[in-house]
Amino acid sequence: MQCSYFDAERCRSCTWMGQPYAAQVAGKEEHCRHLLGERPDLVWSSAVTSAEQGFRNKAKMVVTGSVEDPALGIVDADGVGVDLRDCGLYPEGLRSTFPVLAEFVTAAAIQPYDIVRRAGELKYLLVTQSPDGELMVRFVLRSQEAVARIRKHLPVLLGALPLLRVVSVNLQPEHKAVLEGEREIVLTAQDTLRMRLNGIDMHLRPQSFFQTNTEVAAALYRQARDWVDELAPSSVWDLYCGVGGFALHCADGSRDVTGIETSAEAVTSAETSRREADLTRLDFRVGDATAFAVGAGREPDLVIVNPPRRGIGPELSRWLEGSSVDRVIYSSCNATSLARDLAAMPSLRPRRARLLDMFPQTTHYEVVTLLERAA
The missing domain is CATH 3.40.50.150 (Vaccinia Virus protein VP39)
Structure with a gap:
């Protein structure tokens, strides 16, 4: 590859x-x-x-940049965001969600978190795809400041991603290298993603591995x-x-x-x-x-x-x-x-x-x- x-x-x-x-x-x-x-x-x-390639069922995307032009990917050694939307490790079903989610960040006016300045709200977007192509999206935020706007715009996101089943917000207020916090706010009626393996239906909740x-x-x-x-x-x-x-x-x-x-x-x-x-x-x-x-x-x-x-x-x-x-x-x-x-x-x-x-x-x-x- x-x-x-x-x-x-x-x-x-x-x-x-x-x-x-x-x-x-x-x-x-x-x-x-x-x-x-x-x-x-x-x-x-x-x-x-x-x-x-295309084998990963989960994307852990650091969100950087601005509300108008968010970058989804990683941060380099200097804390600068690197957009990795076309990373070949992700299957097409995941890659196709990234531009939609970037547009949603802009529409809902969710300020990406600035690691250097310790300012902003959105730290990560976590996206998981089931074997059937269904999706779970989690917004890792510093506070609840943007939750109301995410709720308001959620119908648009669900319409743009027909296979999206679970959406949640995870609150991680601390400035440290910890991916997520303890509190999860589920925003959809469905709270588990069905992972069908070897004829067995397993269920994945937002904070489950x-x-x-x-x-x-x-x-x-x-x-x-x-x-x-x-x-x-x-x-x-x-x-x-x-x-x-x-x-x-x-x-x-x-x-x-x-x-x-x-x-x-x-x-x-x-x-x-x-x-x-x-x-x-x-x-x-x-x-x-x-x-x-x-x-x-x-x-x-x-x-x-x-x-x-x-x-x-x-x-x-x-x-x-x-x-x-x-x-x-x-x-x-x-x-x-x-x-x-x-x-x-x-x-x-x-x-x-x-x-x-x-x-x-x-x-x-x-x-x-x-x-x-x-x-």
């Missing part, structure tokens, strides 16, 4: 841009295998590759489901469950599945999906993954973990190492923290692994491993 923004040095976010895609995947596999070390009993499946690459996420969930179906455990915990992707894929009615997640918004999303699917042996709860495991007083047959980049950490690693859990599926977006956690769980050995290229043009990737307790 070639990118005019990268070639002109206007954006260098994609550090591997221009490298042959096969070489990118091979480099990621080599990096991951090196971190996990030589393990004769570890079987690697072929990597799941991605489309080289979803994997960036829809097709590769679907492959990740299929892989975990295949391993679980093969092992046939009677009980499963999905720790760091998010909106319930792993849990929903593994809950076929033959086993008890519990999902744990700190985000109440994500659990509400997961519970909506569970209720619609009428999965009576699936349970979602708000809570800390480590605290839940340590304090549960019982142990499942299999645990799925999908932690943030920092990994599961020493306490949960110690608990798993000392537990009677025989199998763990560990999905990681950071093989460095995965390797550190594996070192703390020597009895749980990786038997199968698969790299999934969730983030083409960058050094990042996902890897999923099946751990089995040594005899």
